[in-house]
Amino acid sequence: MKLSKSPWLLHYDASSCNGCDIEVLAATTPRFDVERFGIINTGNPKHADILVITGGVNNQAKSVVKQIYSQMPEPKVVVAAGICACDGGIFKDCYNIMGGVDKVIPVDVYVPGCAVRPEALIDGVVKALAILDQKRDAMKSHAACEINYDKNSDTKEKNQA
Amino acid sequence: MSNRSVVPFGPQHPVLPEPIHLDLVLEDEVVVDAIPSIGFVHRGLEKLVEVKDFNEMAYVAERICGICSYGHGFGYCDAVEHIMNIEIPPRAQYLRTILFEMSRLHSHMLWFGLLADGFGFESLFMDAWRIREKLLDMLEEATGGRVIFSINKIGGMRRDIPKEMLKSFRQRLEDLTEDLKVTVRTLLEDPAVKSRLSGVGVLTADEVETLGAAGPFLRGSGIRRDSRKLGYLAYDDIDFDIITHNDGDTYARTYVRAMEILQSVDIIKQAIEKTPAGEVDVPVKGFPNGEYMTRIEQPRGEACYYVKANGKKFLERMRVRTPTFANIPALTASLRGSELADIPILILAIDPCISCTER
Numbered sequence: 001m002k003l004s005k006s007p008w009l010l011h012y013d014a015s016s017c018n019g020c021d022i023e024v025l026a027a028t029t030p031r032f033d034v035e036r037f038g039i040i041n042t043g044n045p046k047h048a049d050i051l052v053i054t055g056g057v058n059n060q061a062k063s064v065v066k067q068i069y070s071q072m073p074e075p076k077v078v079v080a081a082g083i084c085a086c087d088g089g090i091f092k093d094c095y096n097i098m099g100g101v102d103k104v105i106p107v108d109v110y111v112p113g114c115a116v117r118p119e120a121l122i123d124g125v126v127k128a129l130a131i132l133d134q135k136r137d138a139m140k141s142h143a144a145c146e147i148n149y150d151k152n153s154d155t156k157e158k159n160q161a
Numbered sequence: 162m163s164n165r166s167v168v169p170f171g172p173q174h175p176v177l178p179e180p181i182h183l184d185l186v187l188e189d190e191v192v193v194d195a196i197p198s199i200g201f202v203h204r205g206l207e208k209l210v211e212v213k214d215f216n217e218m219a220y221v222a223e224r225i226c227g228i229c230s231y232g233h234g235f236g237y238c239d240a241v242e243h244i245m246n247i248e249i250p251p252r253a254q255y256l257r258t259i260l261f262e263m264s265r266l267h268s269h270m271l272w273f274g275l276l277a278d279g280f281g282f283e284s285l286f287m288d289a290w291r292i293r294e295k296l297l298d299m300l301e302e303a304t305g306g307r308v309i310f311s312i313n314k315i316g317g318m319r320r321d322i323p324k325e326m327l328k329s330f331r332q333r334l335e336d337l338t339e340d341l342k343v344t345v346r347t348l349l350e351d352p353a354v355k356s357r358l359s360g361v362g363v364l365t366a367d368e369v370e371t372l373g374a375a376g377p378f379l380r381g382s383g384i385r386r387d388s389r390k391l392g393y394l395a396y397d398d399i400d401f402d403i404i405t406h407n408d409g410d411t412y413a414r415t416y417v418r419a420m421e422i423l424q425s426v427d428i429i430k431q432a433i434e435k436t437p438a439g440e441v442d443v444p445v446k447g448f449p450n451g452e453y454m455t456r457i458e459q460p461r462g463e464a465c466y467y468v469k470a471n472g473k474k475f476l477e478r479m480r481v482r483t484p485t486f487a488n489i490p491a492l493t494a495s496l497r498g499s500e501l502a503d504i505p506i507l508i509l510a511i512d513p514c515i516s517c518t519e520r
Contacts (some may be wrong), residue, residue, distance in 0.1 A: 014180075015201065016516070017204075017225065068173055091224075114309060115308035
């Protein structure tokens with residue numbers, strides 16, 4: 001598969017047990033080594049293309065998740081890593097758990113597993129990349145429309161003048 | 162006069178794998194106060210005792226935390242086994258010891274990498290995690306999982322570890338030892354690392370004890386206390402010494418943990434040597450009735466598991482006190498008076514596990 005760009009990941013632990021988080025980190029280390037594709041685990045939402053999020057999201061983490069998501073530039077893709085992020089998993093019955101990341105922000109790729117295996121996560125990120133490309137293309141064509149629209153409006157104004 | 166300002170640290174921060182929030186009150190570059198606020202990972206899993214029966218809770222207990230998962234599962238099983246007066250077979254005791262030390266080893270290697278990453282020594286981070294993968298391979302072969310093992314059950318273990326596999330573990334650990342020694346030496350003897358860690362966040366033995374710290378944090382200030390010496394599992398039959406350091410600074414804490422890595426390898430080798438043959442579980446009948454508190458030494462310090470049962474399928478209460486929770490007051494004390502740039506290192510040096518703390 002050809003990568004159209006080297007995406008940067010942002011990882012956030014939204015009330016996960018840590019298991020999936022260390023697997024996200026493990027994916028960047030020598031055994032799995034996603035860094036060879038230029039995929040870097042960044043700490044800054046403003047640099048990130050893909051948000052990898054783990055855990056079932058509790059009430060306190062809710063606003064943090066929303067804030068991080070809103071700080072990421074468009075186009076952006078969200079990967080829910082682990083079964084808790086998908087639907088709450090074993091903690092579904094807990095009083096404090098929202099039951100999945102998609103209750104708070106839109107999710108593009110679901111990667112189940114307890115804990116998620118690094119191989120599965122990499123597969124999920126590759127899927128996310130395809131979605132990222134689609135979103136970027138959509139933005140480009142959207143932007144192109146806007147430029148055309150602007151040109152039209154310019155000529156309109158000129159005509160009126 | 163210097164200006165006071167408050168810098169928010171976390172919950173989302175590049176050096177933090179887990180969310181914790183600190184309000185750092187600064188006077189110029191010096192931290193005068195650190196106010197922690199937690200709760201970003203609170204799931205309330207202790208209340209799950211009402212919907213999961215006492216056997217299923219062993220698997221929930223493992224998911225208190227993905228790093229110290231083995232210890233949590235074992236601690237819970239041990240408490241329930243004491244209530245039900247179950248004596249687990251000697252082979253299971255030894256296998257549990259071996260796996261416990263394996264999990265300590267992988268947890269310490271994980272911390273090792275994160276600490277190195279915390280002060281920008283990225284190649285050491287990669288190296289530590291490369292070695293850790295080999296440990297995870299062994300754990301996966303023995304239990305079937307890399308992170309959550311679920312091999313403990315009430316009454317013993319779900320499956321045996323065959324003799325040949327134990328033998329191969331011994332050999333593979335032997336091969337790893339040289340690698341581990343080089344990595345540990347790099348961290349402890351590198352002059353840049355030494356100057357970065359020495360004299361940072363000093364706490365005396367008196368201070369850590371009154372603040373109730375646990376584990377390597379405590380031992381780094383010269384207090385000889387290790388719950389493994391209480392003699393649970395097979396630790397009584399194994400020859401090991403409590404590792405301490407008297408300086409009480411970040412380097413001392415690092416030293417204790419790094420030396421424990423090598424010690425764990427030794428303990429595993431001894432335990433494999435002594436593992437007797439036999440069954441690994443006993444049948445369990447009836448429901449638990451009574452209460453018990455187990456104390457075990459987790460990678461991060463002493464953890465307590467309190468279980469109360471009333472003869473029904475569902476427990477009445479399960480309560481866990483985890484080492485990082487005990488370490489937070491001492492951590493905030495060590496932050497006071499330190500430079501802003503040292504904050505990530507001070508936090509990483511106690512190997513915080515927020516998932517354990519908040520459950």
